Amino acid sequence: MGRAPCCDKNGLKKGPWTTEEDAMLVNYIQKHGPGNWRNLPKNAGLQRCGKSCRLRWTNYLRPDIKRGRFSFEEEETIIQLHSILGNKWSAIAARLPGRTDNEIKNYWNTHIRKRLLRMGIDPVTHAPRIDLLDLSSILSSYVCNNPAAALLNLSNLLNSTHQQQPLVNPEMLRLATSLLSIKQANPEMCSQNYNLHQNQISNSQEQNNQVLPPLQSNDQFQNLIQGGDFSADMAKHLMQQINVEGFSPNMTNLSCPLSQENIVPPNLSADHHQTAVSQANYVPCSTTSGNPGPDFPENSYFQSFNYNKNHDFSFDSVMSTPYSSPTPLNSSGTYINSSTEDEKESYCSSWLKFEIPESTLDISDIM
DNA sequence: AAACGCCGCAACCGCCGAGGT
């Protein structure tokens, strides 16, 4: 037999609270204090169950509740805490004065979660998910203006071996197909030897140590895809076939979020995690316009991404970042106070695109 | 102007653990 309901629901009102009900509840609690929720509605003259009263008080009427938009700093903190605590909304709320767990939960589900998905980040694990990334935007931004960088991007992505999740998915294959078409349409463009990163090329070739027979035709490629036997190595081979000599599987240029497991030992307590989470989970990319990158708040979550003014986003440097860094959880520095959601989103997305800095790719040599 | 769909948020629901009897 199930547990009896918290109260007799017959005759009790449900749904949105009226201002009169709010006033009655507030008046009663001001006189008698919160608690004894079971008897509170009767004593206060409310036709509500105790649970409803408690929720109304804790989530809305409490005087110390902060209303209004979440600040950039608050959002930053939520993402940090969620990366280590998961959906422990009450624990997260405990570190955000004035915010309720319900409010944080709603904000996560309606704003942050969607934004992370758009940026190719799994909102559950906080790990990168290529299959979530908006590849069409990458394609459009690079193939139109900078096909060489697009190819390099793909090369990087396809050569990523540190990911646990498969990087090659139908979307990627579609992208590769498109690039192949571009090559056929513009053979002179793709046949150039861009002669970039030669050292890294040779290194990667040594690492790959694989010799695959050349694909003879687009049909062969299509058959390969349709056959379903298409591994990351095969995809890599495909990129070689598209003629990306000069483009290396340059791991150090691939911005890569780190999973929690990579930076935090599992036996650390939540308090230790609090310190640890101050470190990089995501690694920003520079912009393609020569922009030195966003000025992240000092000691902020984003600042800790190891952004380098010289466009040198070293994967190794991130990996070696100690998780015991004393970076404070709550930034005391100034921060960009984006006033709108769009501003905030564009601000965030600018540091998480899989983009290649033009400073390492002289376009004039290509064109 | 009306219909429709989307989105955000307040509120509800079911479950659980702690504590008292």
Added chain:
DNA sequence: AACCTCGGCGGTTGCGGCGTT
């Protein structure tokens, strides 16, 4: 030990506002 109440938590729902067609 068993039962009950209370408070808390996370997931889900549904309503109202808003934009689009």
